[in-house]
Amino acid sequence: MKRLLFVFSLSTSLILILSACGKTEGCTDRLADNYDSEAEEDDGSCVYTPTVSITEKPATIEPSGNSYSVEVQNTSALSLLTLYYTASSEEFIGGTYAAETFNNPDINSTQTIEVDLLESNLLGDHTFTVEIADEAGNVVSDEFSFELVDNTDPTGSLDINLNTSEPVTLFMEGGVSFFGTWQDNYMLMSASISFIEVDESGNFIGYIFEDFVSEDYSNGFVNSDEASGVNPSTFPNGNLGTAAILLEITDAAGRTKTSQSRSFQALW
Numbered sequence: 001m002k003r004l005l006f007v008f009s010l011s012t013s014l015i016l017i018l019s020a021c022g023k024t025e026g027c028t029d030r031l032a033d034n035y036d037s038e039a040e041e042d043d044g045s046c047v048y049t050p051t052v053s054i055t056e057k058p059a060t061i062e063p064s065g066n067s068y069s070v071e072v073q074n075t076s077a078l079s080l081l082t083l084y085y086t087a088s089s090e091e092f093i094g095g096t097y098a099a100e101t102f103n104n105p106d107i108n109s110t111q112t113i114e115v116d117l118l119e120s121n122l123l124g125d126h127t128f129t130v131e132i133a134d135e136a137g138n139v140v141s142d143e144f145s146f147e148l149v150d151n152t153d154p155t156g157s158l159d160i161n162l163n164t165s166e167p168v169t170l171f172m173e174g175g176v177s178f179f180g181t182w183q184d185n186y187m188l189m190s191a192s193i194s195f196i197e198v199d200e201s202g203n204f205i206g207y208i209f210e211d212f213v214s215e216d217y218s219n220g221f222v223n224s225d226e227a228s229g230v231n232p233s234t235f236p237n238g239n240l241g242t243a244a245i246l247l248e249i250t251d252a253a254g255r256t257k258t259s260q261s262r263s264f265q266a267l268w
Helices: 002-021
Strands: 051-054 067-075 080-089 096-103 110-116 124-134 139-148 155-160 169-171 177-183 188-198 204-216 224-230 239-251 256-260 264-267
Touching (some): 051 124, 051 139, 067 080, 067 124, 080 110, 155 239, 155 256, 177 188, 204 224
Antiparallel strands (some): 067 110, 080 124, 124 139, 155 177, 188 239, 239 256
16 A cells, blocks of 8 residues: 555656646747747746837928927837937037937837927938837937928018008108018028119019118028018109019028019109
8 A cells, every 4th residue: 555655656746847847938928029929937038129210201301480390109018218319410510409308208109209490500411319218228219311401482571551552653752661571481591671663564673772671680590570661762852763662581591582562653
């Protein structure tokens, strides 16, 4: 009886030992990069690598006002510690003109990053880089290069302040009252208002008084402006003929727009 009990006990021990030795070890977490579908026992070898990507990488970007936006997307099985981006351009002394860190961003999410441009002309080549770091110390990044462009013409309007659209004769002793506005989707470089001579159809003949209003925006960021006043009246006496007031504006890309007031007969 004792011999049978001993044999049974020994057989059971051998089965247990063989059973334990037969388990396949590996990563059993389906979220891990190295998940092993055949693993029966987790051995602590699971690896988690986050990803970050820029969803669209256009060759050119046209800013809206003084900024542009970039959309980034991340995936991660672990909590993220930071999301960090930089924007750089050879047009800017020092290279990097924008950088920001976002702490504890949401995992598996899409985020739109608004990049502010500085108050200077940054049209040209740019590079945008984004980087994320998770709680395990994994760091991944993505980047793209693009050209910042301004393909939109500036706009503006200017007219003399009259309550009629009919042809008029104006005595120039006190000048002519005018009002004008102008703007650009990115950045203005200059604007000027001149008193001009035109033919009966309103076509430009020549300047009577050039740039009596002149604005230089190259040293600061301006994308809209206006002016009102009275044009100069310091001209020789006599019948001047048909005249108008002309607005000329130029943006950072060198695109020029003109706007001309109604024509009028100018007399002194």
